[in-house]
Amino acid sequence: MERQAVLSADELYRELYKAYGRPPWWSQDPFTVMFQAVLVQNTAWSSVQKACAALGEVPSAQAVLALPVEEVENMARPCGFYKAKARAIRALAAWYGGYGFERRAVQAQPLKKLRGELLNIKGVGAETADVILLYAFYQPAFVVDAYTRRLLGRLGLDLKNDGEVRAYFEAGLPRSARHYGWCHWLLLEHGIAFCRKRPRCAACPLRAACAQRLK
Ligand code: SF4
Structure with a gap:
């Protein structure tokens, strides 16, 4: 044959x-990519779309850091595992804050260093880290x-x-x-x-x- x-x-x-x-492209806004990349873990993309539609718009990283944790949990609730996802979203917002919420400041770092930092965040695995590096920060991470x-x-x-x-x-x-x-x-x-x-x-x-x- x-x-x-x-x-x-x-x-x-x-x-x-x-x-x-x-x-x-996933989104032009870096934090929207981070927020949705966490929400979509173990759930369908359609659930993420519904959750974000209900919010009107994805909050900024600064807004997430200023909100009580329960409010972030409520945002994540329709996508399941909401406590863990809210924790990861807040940790990503804090990580981004470490770069002054500036895409360029993140992009100035070596890819390997950034990947290591993201993988150190609880709730961020290899797939989520690469989605963030690629779609939020335009790094060649497949x-x-x-x-x-x-x-x-x-x-x-x-x-x-x-x-x-x-x-x-x-x-x-x-x-x-x-x-x-x-x-x-x-x-x-x-x-x-x-x-x-x-x-x-x-x-x-x-x-x-x-x-x-x-x-
Ligand atoms: S649906 Fe998947 S398994 Fe079927 S022909 Fe296409 S690529 Fe192959």
Whole structure:
């Protein structure tokens, strides 16, 4: 039987771009990215959207620090794990405050140092840290999430851990926050629309290149 050719990261990115078009950026406001990156942990993006719509607008980091903790908990409540999420949001606001709430001051630091600082915050794991570095501060930190791992496995790539997943994208894409951010967003879109736990292969735009497509 003829072996299925496995897509390179660049080919995958182009196929997704062709299927979904130019993706949006998470948010232009750094603290909105931080706030939502915590809220979305272990919950659907639609719950985050509902919670933020109810707020009217995401508060600034300064406002979060000035609020009683119970109010921040109430903001996080619709997304579950609200006490832990409120604590992480307040810790991120304080961390940002350490840089004077200035994006440029954060960007002046080495990526490795920033990642270490974020990972030291309780409630901020690798995925959340990379989302913040990438979308809030435009650092070339590729975000590896469950959708990405699942898709690559189904496409026939034998990648053993998140480091190998990251290396696959870093080797194939231009090293720029824009490409990494767009690519991650497209992977997310594809995972939500087609490559779900129970995949919708019949109409999938990657069907021709997929090793595990269902009939
Ligand atoms: S063909 Fe099916 S398994 Fe393959 S990428 Fe598409 S939805 Fe996922």
